[in-house]
Amino acid sequence: MKLLKTLTIFTSAVLTVCSASAQNYRLPGQHSQQHGDLIAAQSNHNLEVENTAKYLESLFAEEEEPEMDLYTEGWSSGFVNCYKNVDVPYSATIDVSKFSMPHPGYITSPYGYRKRFRRMHKGIDIKANTGDTIRAAFDGKIRITNYEARGYGHYVVIRHPNDLETIYGHCSKILVQPDQVVRAGDPIALAGNTGRSFGSHLHFETRYMGYAINPAAIFDFANQTTHTDTYTFTKDTYQNARNFSPEANAAYAAQYRATHKVEYSTPARTKSSAKSKGSTYVTVRSGDSLSKIAQRNGTTVANICRYNGIKSSTKIRPGQKLRVK
Numbered sequence: 001m002k003l004l005k006t007l008t009i010f011t012s013a014v015l016t017v018c019s020a021s022a023q024n025y026r027l028p029g030q031h032s033q034q035h036g037d038l039i040a041a042q043s044n045h046n047l048e049v050e051n052t053a054k055y056l057e058s059l060f061a062e063e064e065e066p067e068m069d070l071y072t073e074g075w076s077s078g079f080v081n082c083y084k085n086v087d088v089p090y091s092a093t094i095d096v097s098k099f100s101m102p103h104p105g106y107i108t109s110p111y112g113y114r115k116r117f118r119r120m121h122k123g124i125d126i127k128a129n130t131g132d133t134i135r136a137a138f139d140g141k142i143r144i145t146n147y148e149a150r151g152y153g154h155y156v157v158i159r160h161p162n163d164l165e166t167i168y169g170h171c172s173k174i175l176v177q178p179d180q181v182v183r184a185g186d187p188i189a190l191a192g193n194t195g196r197s198f199g200s201h202l203h204f205e206t207r208y209m210g211y212a213i214n215p216a217a218i219f220d221f222a223n224q225t226t227h228t229d230t231y232t233f234t235k236d237t238y239q240n241a242r243n244f245s246p247e248a249n250a251a252y253a254a255q256y257r258a259t260h261k262v263e264y265s266t267p268a269r270t271k272s273s274a275k276s277k278g279s280t281y282v283t284v285r286s287g288d289s290l291s292k293i294a295q296r297n298g299t300t301v302a303n304i305c306r307y308n309g310i311k312s313s314t315k316i317r318p319g320q321k322l323r324v325k
């Protein structure tokens with residue numbers, strides 16, 4: 001069943017590749033070769049699909065629970081979503097030719113529905129260390145700079161002249177002011193780990209009149225470029241990635257890790273389970289010594305001393321609580 005679902009997802013990915021081929025590619029031939037290989041790899045048996053799924057899983061091992069949707073669930077949603085009563089066209093062509101990658105990191109969490117967390121991830125998470133420069137993806141004007149403790153942390157929303165908006169979340173520092181005009185590539189913030197985040201990264205969204213487009217429909221993160229000079233927004237397909245190749249993404253992540261000092265963070269799951277594993281406390285009985293307690297609890301006197309900030313010569317008394325694990 002899982003395989004069947006995966007197969008369906010990839011079938012739609014192949015369809016996307018086909019429909020997108022009407023647009024004008026300006027990528028090197030080697031890139032097209034990758035697409036060809038991808039389609040070839042998917043055309044046959046389940047084994048290939050399984051491999052691809054495994055690739056995906058290993059690639060996004062750092063993935064965390066997606067943020068709430070800033071436009072519909074955030075505290076300041078009224079402020080953020082200014083497109084509530086706007087009639088959004090079925091289709092529109094958006095010029096994305098003058099762009100800058102917001103950050104060169106690899107994708108740690110793609111756009112889309114997360115079964116594990118039962119929610120949509122309306123952007124893409126990009127690996128970034130705290131203090132890394134975040135750049136404006138296109139020319140535009142800063143619409144919002146704000147802080148949301150339960151969600152995006154320090155974030156920036158930029159309005160672009162083509163009705164596209166980009167959002168940059170979990171920043172440690174914001175370098176711009178509302179109404180400031182920026183050029184593609186201008187530094188707008190420093191990456192961080194603020195808000196609902198368990199490790200430094202950039203949460204990046206691309207919106208067309210409020211619709212959260214898959215950033216991988218516009219940007220080719222594995223090749224650090226845009227797919228085409230114009231992006232055609234269509235209500236039916238804006239959630240799809242374009243030419244998405246798990247292999248290319250895995251290769252780019254490996255290359256990035258080899259050439260950058262990457263701060264590794266504790267994944268959210270490990271972090272919360274560390275608390276439930278917790279420490280163990282015992283009550284000292286009369287006649288107890290540190291060595292007796294250590295023996296009874298399968299630890300050492302040295303460990304007990306370290307956990308409780310005491311010396312092995314420290315006198316313990318009945319009724320006293322001691323941490324043993």
Ligand SMILES: [Zn+2]
Binds near residue numbers: 121
């Ligand atoms: Zn995110």
